[in-house]
Amino acid sequence: MPPGAWxxxxxxxxxxxxxxxxxxxFYASVEQRDDPALRGRxxxxxxxxxxxxxxxxxxxxxxxxxxxxxxxxxxxxxxPDLLFVPPRFDVYRAVSAQVHDIFSRFTPLIQxxxxxxxxxxxxxxxxxxPSATAIAQAIRDLIRxxxxxxxxxxxxxxKFLAKLASDYRKPxxxxxxxxxxxxxxxxxxxxxxxxxxxxATAARMHALGIRTGLDLRRQPLSRLLRHFGKAADFYYxxxxxxDERPVEVNRPRRSVGAEKxxxxxxxxxxxxxxxxxxxxxxxxxxCTTRGLTGxxxxxxxxxxxxxxxxRGRTAVEPVRDTTDLADRAQALLAPCFPPPRGIRLLGxxxxxxxxxxxxxxxxxxxxxx
Numbered sequence: 001m002p003p004g005a006w007x008x009x010x011x012x013x014x015x016x017x018x019x020x021x022x023x024x025x026f027y028a029s030v031e032q033r034d035d036p037a038l039r040g041r042x043x044x045x046x047x048x049x050x051x052x053x054x055x056x057x058x059x060x061x062x063x064x065x066x067x068x069x070x071x072x073x074x075x076x077x078x079x080p081d082l083l084f085v086p087p088r089f090d091v092y093r094a095v096s097a098q099v100h101d102i103f104s105r106f107t108p109l110i111q112x113x114x115x116x117x118x119x120x121x122x123x124x125x126x127x128x129x130p131s132a133t134a135i136a137q138a139i140r141d142l143i144r145x146x147x148x149x150x151x152x153x154x155x156x157x158x159k160f161l162a163k164l165a166s167d168y169r170k171p172x173x174x175x176x177x178x179x180x181x182x183x184x185x186x187x188x189x190x191x192x193x194x195x196x197x198x199x200a201t202a203a204r205m206h207a208l209g210i211r212t213g214l215d216l217r218r219q220p221l222s223r224l225l226r227h228f229g230k231a232a233d234f235y236y237x238x239x240x241x242x243d244e245r246p247v248e249v250n251r252p253r254r255s256v257g258a259e260k261x262x263x264x265x266x267x268x269x270x271x272x273x274x275x276x277x278x279x280x281x282x283x284x285x286x287c288t289t290r291g292l293t294g295x296x297x298x299x300x301x302x303x304x305x306x307x308x309x310x311r312g313r314t315a316v317e318p319v320r321d322t323t324d325l326a327d328r329a330q331a332l333l334a335p336c337f338p339p340p341r342g343i344r345l346l347g348x349x350x351x352x353x354x355x356x357x358x359x360x361x362x363x364x365x366x367x368x369x
Contacts, residue, residue, distance in 0.1 A: 015179055017132035018247065019120040020154040020162035021139060023099065024171035026116035027056035027092055031085050033148050041083055048072050048084040051261050051344065055087050059171060092116075095147055102142045106135055111247045117166075119159055121247040136174050157182065160243035163195045182241025186213035194238060201228070213239050256292060257349030258282040265304050265342025272337065272346065273330060279348045280326035284319070293318040293356040297328040300347035301336055308345075309336070319350055 023029070027045040032038045042061035046054045052072030064079035076082055096115040103110050106129075109121035122135050129135045136153040143151045150172040154165025161177045164185070168175040177185050186194075190212055192202040208227060210216050216239040224232035237243055258279050266272050276299075287293055297319065298312035311332045319325045329348050 015157035016121060017123045018156055018159055018162040019122055019132055019136045019139070020159070020166040021099075021103070021118055021120065021136070021143075022152050022154075022163075022166045022170070023116035023143075024150045024152055025056060025058050025062075026095075026149075027087060028058035028061070029149050030088075030092060030095055032058060034091075035085075038083065038085070042066070042079050042081055043083050043085065044072070044075055045085055045087050046072060047086070047261075048076075049263075051263050052084070053261065095149070098147050099143055099151070102139060102146065105142075106139060109247045109249055111249060111251055119162065119247045133174070133176050140172075140174065158241075158243035159245050159247065160195060160238050161185070161241060164189070164193075179241075183217075186239060186241050187217065189213045191216060196234065196238070201231075204228075253290070253292070253353060255298075255349050255351035255353065256283055256286045256290070256294070257298075257347060258286070259300060259345055259347030261302075261345045262343070265344055266346075267339060267342055269334075269337045272333060272343070275346055276329045276333060276348065277326050279346065280329055281322050283348050283350055284322040284325050287319070287350060287356065291356050292350075292353045293320075294350040294353045295319075296350070296352040297325065297332065298349045298351065299329050299332045300345070300349070301333070301339075301343055302345035302347075303339070304342040304344045306344075311336075312351075314352060318352075318354060318356070325350065 028043050031043060031045060040060060041058075042064060043058040044054045044061055044066060045056040046052055050073060054066060054068055054070045054072060054075050056068050057066040057075070061075070061079055061082055064082075066075045066079050066082060072084065092115050100110065100112065100118065103118060103120055106125050106127060107120050107122050108126070111119040113119070122132050125135055129138065132155045136155050140151050140153055143149060152166050152170045152172060153174040154162040154168065154177070155174065156162040156165055156177040157179050161182055165175040165177045191197050191205050191210060192199065194213070197205070204227065205211070205216070210219065216235060221232060221236050224235055228235060260275060260279060266275070295316070295318050296312055296314040298310060300308060300310050302308040313328065313332060315328070319328065325348070333346075
């Protein structure tokens, strides 16, 4: 049966139709839209200075190798003419809401991944369009018309391939991977370009002689299970262009967190304890706004040589309030002191989330004192 054909008996599409929409250099593009003096110039959104980090880079800056999450000093070294502007997250959230309103005119099946990208299942669209490709083009046209920004789109029969496709013609383009193309398209790609395979996993695959999608496809599932555990089934599938994950509407939030990078390294416990208190208040405020709490508290410590450690603990009782969160975070952080080197970043995350009761439950007495 040809791609996109309809079954004569069931009248159902032979394949799902998935679109991945990704705004082009979103934060930087918003800044260039709002300030004509920034257009066509290498731009970074983020903090400047020794502790600054690039949150987003314009395409003009990317040509010099500037990337998000890069230390600002490194970015400036790569691009001496780089301009920095502070982030305006309230503006980005407002534009993101406009974009998601456009999505909702075509399908109710929307899975946001961040402010600037989302999956859409348009197998049964709200409006009559001849193809998912036509829907993707219409969405991109409306985004340009209503926000003054550009977006790229990938169209395919599953989420994995749709996301790969959206990167293929960036910026301001779209690409389609049909069912007939899927397996061959994946076979030629280096594994480090696979969405879901990070640098550490790619390095492990290289050590096993797995460098392309075709190499990955040649691996028995038993070998992948031995080396990659529960992720093996996913890798086995995507190497063949198979991904059965649905577009998850109202995907539940997995964690709530906050972190802070310091202007000067931290070495002493009193300073760290105060920062843990501030971060705990920020995290708990976000939990309260969403009506959530959680049973797992995790801390992240990044040292001045960019090495980092993560420690977490899961309790029977969920976090009750700011003080309780701070106590749990401090208990995790205390063994790290005195630190082997200066600390440049601390972070706190609450996970294992659940709805929070409006009235806190009384503390359960311990069985043994």
